[in-house]
Amino acid sequence: MAPLRGVTVAEFRLCHEKRFGGIDYAVAPFIPLVSRLKAPEKLIKDVLPENCGRVRTVPQVIGREPAQLTAMAEALRDAGHTELNLNCGCPWKFVAKKGRGSGLPENEAVFAAMLEAGCNAMPDGFSIKIRLGRNTSDTLTNRLDLINRFPLREVIIHPRTGIQMYGGEVDMRAFEELIHRFNAPVVYNGDINSVEDYVRLVTRFPGLPGVMIGRGLASDPFLANDIKAWEATGRGSVPTLPHSRERMSEVAEFAAELYERYRSTLFGPSPVLGRMKELWGYLYKYFENSGRLLREVQRSSSFA
Numbered sequence: 671m672a673p674l675r676g677v678t679v680a681e682f683r684l685c686h687e688k689r690f691g692g693i694d695y696a697v698a699p700f701i702p703l704v705s706r707l708k709a710p711e712k713l714i715k716d717v718l719p720e721n722c723g724r725v726r727t728v729p730q731v732i733g734r735e736p737a738q739l740t741a742m743a744e745a746l747r748d749a750g751h752t753e754l755n756l757n758c759g760c761p762w763k764f765v766a767k768k769g770r771g772s773g774l775p776e777n778e779a780v781f782a783a784m785l786e787a788g789c790n791a792m793p794d795g796f797s798i799k800i801r802l803g804r805n806t807s808d809t810l811t812n813r814l815d816l817i818n819r820f821p822l823r824e825v826i827i828h829p830r831t832g833i834q835m836y837g838g839e840v841d842m843r844a845f846e847e848l849i850h851r852f853n854a855p856v857v858y859n860g861d862i863n864s865v866e867d868y869v870r871l872v873t874r875f876p877g878l879p880g881v882m883i884g885r886g887l888a889s890d891p892f893l894a895n896d897i898k899a900w901e902a903t904g905r906g907s908v909p910t911l912p913h914s915r916e917r918m919s920e921v922a923e924f925a926a927e928l929y930e931r932y933r934s935t936l937f938g939p940s941p942v943l944g945r946m947k948e949l950w951g952y953l954y955k956y957f958e959n960s961g962r963l964l965r966e967v968q969r970s971s972s973f974a
Protein backbone atom coordinates (compact mmCIF):
# COMPACT_ATOMS: atom_id res chain seq x y z
CA MET A 671 0.00 0.00 0.00
CA ALA A 672 1.43 3.36 -1.05
CA PRO A 673 1.42 6.32 1.31
CA LEU A 674 -1.33 8.83 0.48
CA ARG A 675 -1.22 11.65 2.99
CA GLY A 676 -4.67 12.28 4.40
CA VAL A 677 -6.00 9.00 2.97
CA THR A 678 -3.98 5.90 3.92
CA VAL A 679 -3.76 6.99 7.56
CA ALA A 680 -3.93 4.49 10.44
CA GLU A 681 -7.73 4.21 10.44
CA PHE A 682 -7.76 3.47 6.71
CA ARG A 683 -4.97 0.91 6.94
CA LEU A 684 -6.52 -0.94 9.88
CA CYS A 685 -10.00 -0.91 8.44
CA HIS A 686 -8.75 -1.97 5.02
CA GLU A 687 -6.82 -4.89 6.50
CA LYS A 688 -9.86 -6.01 8.49
CA ARG A 689 -12.33 -5.84 5.60
CA PHE A 690 -10.31 -6.50 2.44
CA GLY A 691 -6.67 -7.48 3.07
CA GLY A 692 -4.31 -8.53 0.30
CA ILE A 693 -1.61 -6.10 1.39
CA ASP A 694 1.89 -7.40 2.17
CA TYR A 695 2.89 -4.15 3.81
CA ALA A 696 2.06 -0.49 3.92
CA VAL A 697 4.32 2.53 3.79
CA ALA A 698 2.62 5.14 5.97
CA PRO A 699 2.21 8.78 4.86
CA PHE A 700 5.26 10.93 5.52
CA ILE A 701 6.28 12.29 8.90
CA PRO A 702 8.12 15.60 8.55
CA LEU A 703 11.58 15.78 10.12
CA VAL A 704 11.80 18.59 12.66
CA SER A 705 14.63 20.51 14.27
CA ARG A 706 13.84 19.71 17.89
CA LEU A 707 12.06 16.46 18.50
CA LYS A 708 10.31 17.40 21.72
CA ALA A 709 7.17 15.29 21.58
CA PRO A 710 7.91 12.48 19.10
CA GLU A 711 4.85 10.44 20.16
CA LYS A 712 2.63 13.17 18.68
CA LEU A 713 4.43 13.20 15.34
CA ILE A 714 4.64 9.44 15.08
CA LYS A 715 1.14 8.73 16.41
CA ASP A 716 -0.02 7.38 13.04
CA VAL A 717 2.59 4.59 13.18
CA LEU A 718 2.51 3.71 16.89
CA PRO A 719 2.01 -0.07 17.31
CA GLU A 720 -1.67 0.28 18.32
CA ASN A 721 -2.25 2.13 15.03
CA CYS A 722 -0.59 -0.50 12.88
CA GLY A 723 -2.36 -3.63 14.10
CA ARG A 724 -1.08 -6.70 12.32
CA VAL A 725 -0.27 -4.81 9.14
CA ARG A 726 3.46 -4.58 8.54
CA THR A 727 3.83 -0.81 8.47
CA VAL A 728 6.89 1.09 7.35
CA PRO A 729 7.08 4.69 8.57
CA GLN A 730 8.18 7.30 6.06
CA VAL A 731 10.00 10.55 6.76
CA ILE A 732 10.58 13.64 4.66
CA GLY A 733 13.38 16.16 5.19
CA ARG A 734 16.97 17.01 4.42
CA GLU A 735 18.83 17.06 7.76
CA PRO A 736 20.71 13.85 8.61
CA ALA A 737 20.75 14.64 12.35
CA GLN A 738 16.97 15.03 12.31
CA LEU A 739 16.65 11.73 10.47
CA THR A 740 18.81 10.03 13.10
CA ALA A 741 16.71 11.48 15.94
CA MET A 742 13.40 10.50 14.32
CA ALA A 743 14.69 7.00 13.56
CA GLU A 744 15.58 6.61 17.22
CA ALA A 745 12.04 7.57 18.26
CA LEU A 746 10.65 5.10 15.73
CA ARG A 747 12.97 2.34 16.92
CA ASP A 748 11.81 3.05 20.49
CA ALA A 749 8.25 2.52 19.21
CA GLY A 750 9.29 -0.88 17.86
CA HIS A 751 9.98 -0.09 14.19
CA THR A 752 12.88 -1.73 12.39
CA GLU A 753 12.18 -0.20 8.98
CA LEU A 754 12.13 3.31 7.63
CA ASN A 755 11.45 4.84 4.22
CA LEU A 756 12.78 8.18 3.01
CA ASN A 757 10.53 10.29 0.80
CA CYS A 758 12.62 11.38 -2.22
CA GLY A 759 9.64 12.00 -4.48
CA CYS A 760 7.18 14.54 -3.06
CA PRO A 761 6.52 16.86 -6.01
CA TRP A 762 4.95 19.85 -4.25
CA LYS A 763 6.89 23.02 -5.07
CA PHE A 764 7.09 24.32 -1.52
CA VAL A 765 8.61 20.98 -0.44
CA ALA A 766 10.87 20.30 -3.43
CA LYS A 767 12.33 23.79 -3.75
CA LYS A 768 13.60 23.48 -0.18
CA GLY A 769 15.53 20.38 -1.15
CA ARG A 770 13.07 17.91 0.34
CA GLY A 771 11.05 15.18 -1.37
CA SER A 772 11.80 15.23 -5.10
CA GLY A 773 14.23 18.09 -4.43
CA LEU A 774 16.48 15.96 -2.20
CA PRO A 775 18.26 13.81 -4.83
CA GLU A 776 19.09 17.00 -6.78
CA ASN A 777 21.72 17.83 -4.14
CA GLU A 778 24.15 14.93 -4.31
CA ALA A 779 26.01 15.66 -1.06
CA VAL A 780 22.89 16.14 1.06
CA PHE A 781 21.24 13.11 -0.53
CA ALA A 782 24.32 10.99 0.27
CA ALA A 783 24.35 12.21 3.86
CA MET A 784 20.66 11.31 4.26
CA LEU A 785 21.21 7.83 2.81
CA GLU A 786 24.11 7.28 5.16
CA ALA A 787 22.14 8.49 8.19
CA GLY A 788 19.18 6.27 7.25
CA CYS A 789 21.26 3.13 6.70
CA ASN A 790 23.08 3.68 10.01
CA ALA A 791 19.86 4.34 11.90
CA MET A 792 17.88 1.39 10.51
CA PRO A 793 20.37 -1.27 9.50
CA ASP A 794 18.84 -3.62 6.90
CA GLY A 795 15.56 -1.72 7.08
CA PHE A 796 16.12 1.54 5.23
CA SER A 797 14.49 2.17 1.86
CA ILE A 798 13.76 5.09 -0.45
CA LYS A 799 10.80 6.10 -2.58
CA ILE A 800 11.93 8.15 -5.54
CA ARG A 801 10.92 9.66 -8.90
CA LEU A 802 12.99 9.91 -12.07
CA GLY A 803 13.92 13.45 -11.13
CA ARG A 804 12.36 16.77 -10.19
CA ASN A 805 12.42 18.87 -13.38
CA THR A 806 14.08 16.34 -15.68
CA SER A 807 14.06 12.56 -15.85
CA ASP A 808 17.81 11.96 -15.56
CA THR A 809 18.49 12.60 -11.86
CA LEU A 810 17.82 9.04 -10.74
CA THR A 811 20.11 7.70 -13.48
CA ASN A 812 22.80 10.14 -12.39
CA ARG A 813 22.46 9.01 -8.77
CA LEU A 814 22.62 5.27 -9.51
CA ASP A 815 26.23 4.82 -8.43
CA LEU A 816 25.61 6.78 -5.26
CA ILE A 817 22.46 4.84 -4.37
CA ASN A 818 24.22 1.54 -5.06
CA ARG A 819 26.88 2.38 -2.47
CA PHE A 820 24.28 1.96 0.28
CA PRO A 821 22.72 -1.29 1.54
CA LEU A 822 19.12 -0.27 0.92
CA ARG A 823 16.28 -2.65 1.69
CA GLU A 824 14.50 -1.56 -1.47
CA VAL A 825 14.14 1.26 -3.96
CA ILE A 826 10.55 2.19 -4.81
CA ILE A 827 10.40 3.96 -8.16
CA HIS A 828 7.51 6.13 -9.36
CA PRO A 829 8.63 6.75 -12.96
CA ARG A 830 7.45 10.33 -13.30
CA THR A 831 9.24 13.63 -12.81
CA GLY A 832 8.25 15.93 -9.97
CA ILE A 833 6.82 18.56 -12.29
CA GLN A 834 4.47 15.93 -13.71
CA MET A 835 2.90 15.71 -10.23
CA TYR A 836 0.51 12.73 -10.43
CA GLY A 837 -0.62 13.12 -14.05
CA GLY A 838 0.68 12.49 -17.54
CA GLU A 839 2.25 9.25 -18.64
CA VAL A 840 4.45 7.09 -16.42
CA ASP A 841 7.74 6.58 -18.23
CA MET A 842 7.89 2.79 -18.54
CA ARG A 843 10.86 2.93 -20.88
CA ALA A 844 12.89 4.79 -18.26
CA PHE A 845 11.78 2.27 -15.64
CA GLU A 846 12.81 -0.59 -17.91
CA GLU A 847 16.26 0.89 -18.35
CA LEU A 848 16.74 1.37 -14.62
CA ILE A 849 15.27 -1.75 -13.08
CA HIS A 850 18.31 -4.03 -13.41
CA ARG A 851 20.84 -1.41 -12.45
CA PHE A 852 20.13 -1.27 -8.72
CA ASN A 853 21.76 -3.50 -6.13
CA ALA A 854 18.60 -3.29 -4.00
CA PRO A 855 15.27 -4.85 -5.01
CA VAL A 856 13.19 -2.45 -7.11
CA VAL A 857 9.50 -1.89 -6.41
CA TYR A 858 7.31 -0.35 -9.12
CA ASN A 859 4.78 2.37 -8.26
CA GLY A 860 2.35 4.33 -10.42
CA ASP A 861 -1.07 4.07 -12.09
CA ILE A 862 -1.91 0.46 -11.20
CA ASN A 863 -5.68 0.88 -11.05
CA SER A 864 -6.95 -2.56 -12.00
CA VAL A 865 -5.95 -6.23 -12.12
CA GLU A 866 -5.44 -5.72 -15.87
CA ASP A 867 -2.91 -2.92 -15.22
CA TYR A 868 -1.09 -5.22 -12.82
CA VAL A 869 -1.12 -8.12 -15.28
CA ARG A 870 0.29 -5.87 -18.01
CA LEU A 871 3.06 -4.72 -15.65
CA VAL A 872 4.18 -8.15 -14.47
CA THR A 873 3.93 -9.57 -17.97
CA ARG A 874 6.44 -6.97 -19.08
CA PHE A 875 8.55 -7.35 -15.89
CA PRO A 876 7.98 -10.94 -14.71
CA GLY A 877 10.61 -10.90 -11.97
CA LEU A 878 9.52 -7.62 -10.41
CA PRO A 879 10.13 -7.87 -6.64
CA GLY A 880 7.16 -5.70 -5.69
CA VAL A 881 4.38 -3.37 -6.74
CA MET A 882 3.13 -0.45 -4.68
CA ILE A 883 -0.41 0.80 -5.18
CA GLY A 884 -1.94 4.04 -3.94
CA ARG A 885 -4.87 5.67 -5.69
CA GLY A 886 -5.96 2.40 -7.29
CA LEU A 887 -6.46 0.89 -3.86
CA ALA A 888 -8.26 3.94 -2.52
CA SER A 889 -10.61 3.73 -5.52
CA ASP A 890 -11.04 -0.05 -5.34
CA PRO A 891 -10.28 -1.52 -1.90
CA PHE A 892 -10.63 -5.05 -3.35
CA LEU A 893 -7.76 -4.52 -5.77
CA ALA A 894 -4.89 -6.03 -3.73
CA ASN A 895 -6.97 -9.06 -2.92
CA ASP A 896 -8.03 -9.53 -6.54
CA ILE A 897 -4.39 -9.30 -7.60
CA LYS A 898 -3.43 -11.91 -4.99
CA ALA A 899 -6.23 -14.16 -6.26
CA TRP A 900 -4.87 -13.88 -9.79
CA GLU A 901 -1.32 -14.63 -8.57
CA ALA A 902 -2.71 -17.68 -6.74
CA THR A 903 -3.96 -19.11 -10.04
CA GLY A 904 -0.34 -19.20 -11.21
CA ARG A 905 -0.90 -16.09 -13.31
CA GLY A 906 -3.59 -17.81 -15.35
CA SER A 907 -6.47 -16.20 -17.19
CA VAL A 908 -7.52 -12.76 -15.98
CA PRO A 909 -10.87 -12.82 -14.19
CA THR A 910 -13.56 -10.28 -14.96
CA LEU A 911 -14.56 -8.66 -11.71
CA PRO A 912 -17.86 -6.84 -11.82
CA HIS A 913 -18.57 -4.23 -9.20
CA SER A 914 -21.37 -6.38 -7.85
CA ARG A 915 -24.03 -5.16 -5.45
CA GLU A 916 -22.41 -7.15 -2.63
CA ARG A 917 -19.06 -5.58 -3.30
CA MET A 918 -20.55 -2.10 -3.51
CA SER A 919 -22.22 -2.51 -0.15
CA GLU A 920 -18.94 -3.75 1.36
CA VAL A 921 -17.20 -0.64 0.04
CA ALA A 922 -19.99 1.54 1.44
CA GLU A 923 -19.67 -0.17 4.83
CA PHE A 924 -15.94 0.44 4.74
CA ALA A 925 -16.56 4.17 4.19
CA ALA A 926 -19.18 4.20 6.95
CA GLU A 927 -16.81 2.57 9.41
CA LEU A 928 -14.06 5.04 8.53
CA TYR A 929 -16.51 7.91 9.05
CA GLU A 930 -17.32 6.58 12.54
CA ARG A 931 -13.66 6.11 13.37
CA TYR A 932 -12.75 9.62 12.21
CA ARG A 933 -15.60 11.05 14.23
CA SER A 934 -14.19 9.41 17.33
CA THR A 935 -10.54 10.27 16.71
CA LEU A 936 -10.72 13.75 15.14
CA PHE A 937 -12.25 16.87 16.67
CA GLY A 938 -15.06 18.77 14.99
CA PRO A 939 -16.66 18.55 11.56
CA SER A 940 -13.88 20.17 9.51
CA PRO A 941 -11.16 17.52 9.88
CA VAL A 942 -13.67 14.66 9.63
CA LEU A 943 -15.34 16.12 6.53
CA GLY A 944 -11.93 16.88 5.05
CA ARG A 945 -10.88 13.24 5.41
CA MET A 946 -14.18 11.93 4.05
CA LYS A 947 -14.14 14.29 1.06
CA GLU A 948 -10.62 13.16 0.23
CA LEU A 949 -11.61 9.49 0.62
CA TRP A 950 -14.80 9.80 -1.45
CA GLY A 951 -12.74 11.60 -4.12
CA TYR A 952 -11.29 8.14 -4.83
CA LEU A 953 -13.99 5.77 -3.60
CA TYR A 954 -16.84 7.26 -5.63
CA LYS A 955 -15.36 5.59 -8.71
CA TYR A 956 -16.53 2.26 -7.35
CA PHE A 957 -20.17 3.27 -7.81
CA GLU A 958 -22.06 3.96 -10.99
CA ASN A 959 -23.26 7.47 -11.80
CA SER A 960 -21.87 8.82 -8.55
CA GLY A 961 -20.35 12.05 -9.90
CA ARG A 962 -23.30 14.18 -8.85
CA LEU A 963 -23.34 12.68 -5.35
CA LEU A 964 -19.61 13.24 -5.07
CA ARG A 965 -20.08 16.93 -5.85
CA GLU A 966 -22.70 17.14 -3.09
CA VAL A 967 -20.38 15.41 -0.62
CA GLN A 968 -17.57 17.76 -1.56
CA ARG A 969 -19.75 20.83 -1.06
CA SER A 970 -21.03 19.71 2.35
CA SER A 971 -20.03 21.61 5.46
CA SER A 972 -21.86 19.63 8.15
CA PHE A 973 -22.26 15.98 9.10
CA ALA A 974 -25.94 16.12 8.21
Ligand SMILES: Cc1cc2nc3c(=O)[nH]c(=O)nc-3n(C[C@H](O)[C@H](O)[C@H](O)COP(=O)(O)O)c2cc1C
Binds near residue numbers: 677
Ligand atom coordinates in the same frame (compact mmCIF):
# COMPACT_ATOMS: atom_id res chain seq x y z
C1 LIG B 1 -3.16 12.71 -2.07
C2 LIG B 1 -1.81 12.07 -2.21
C3 LIG B 1 -0.97 11.99 -1.10
C4 LIG B 1 0.30 11.40 -1.21
N1 LIG B 1 1.11 11.30 -0.10
C5 LIG B 1 2.32 10.71 -0.21
C6 LIG B 1 3.19 10.56 0.93
O1 LIG B 1 2.88 10.93 2.08
N2 LIG B 1 4.41 9.97 0.72
C7 LIG B 1 4.80 9.50 -0.51
O2 LIG B 1 5.90 8.96 -0.65
N3 LIG B 1 3.99 9.62 -1.58
C8 LIG B 1 2.79 10.19 -1.46
N4 LIG B 1 1.97 10.26 -2.55
C9 LIG B 1 2.39 9.57 -3.80
C10 LIG B 1 1.86 8.12 -3.82
O3 LIG B 1 2.41 7.36 -2.77
C11 LIG B 1 2.19 7.43 -5.15
O4 LIG B 1 3.58 7.50 -5.35
C12 LIG B 1 1.49 8.09 -6.34
O5 LIG B 1 0.16 8.39 -6.04
C13 LIG B 1 1.55 7.18 -7.58
O6 LIG B 1 1.03 5.90 -7.28
P1 LIG B 1 -0.51 5.49 -7.60
O7 LIG B 1 -0.76 5.82 -9.04
O8 LIG B 1 -0.58 4.03 -7.30
O9 LIG B 1 -1.36 6.32 -6.70
C14 LIG B 1 0.73 10.87 -2.46
C15 LIG B 1 -0.13 10.96 -3.57
C16 LIG B 1 -1.38 11.55 -3.46
C17 LIG B 1 -2.25 11.61 -4.69
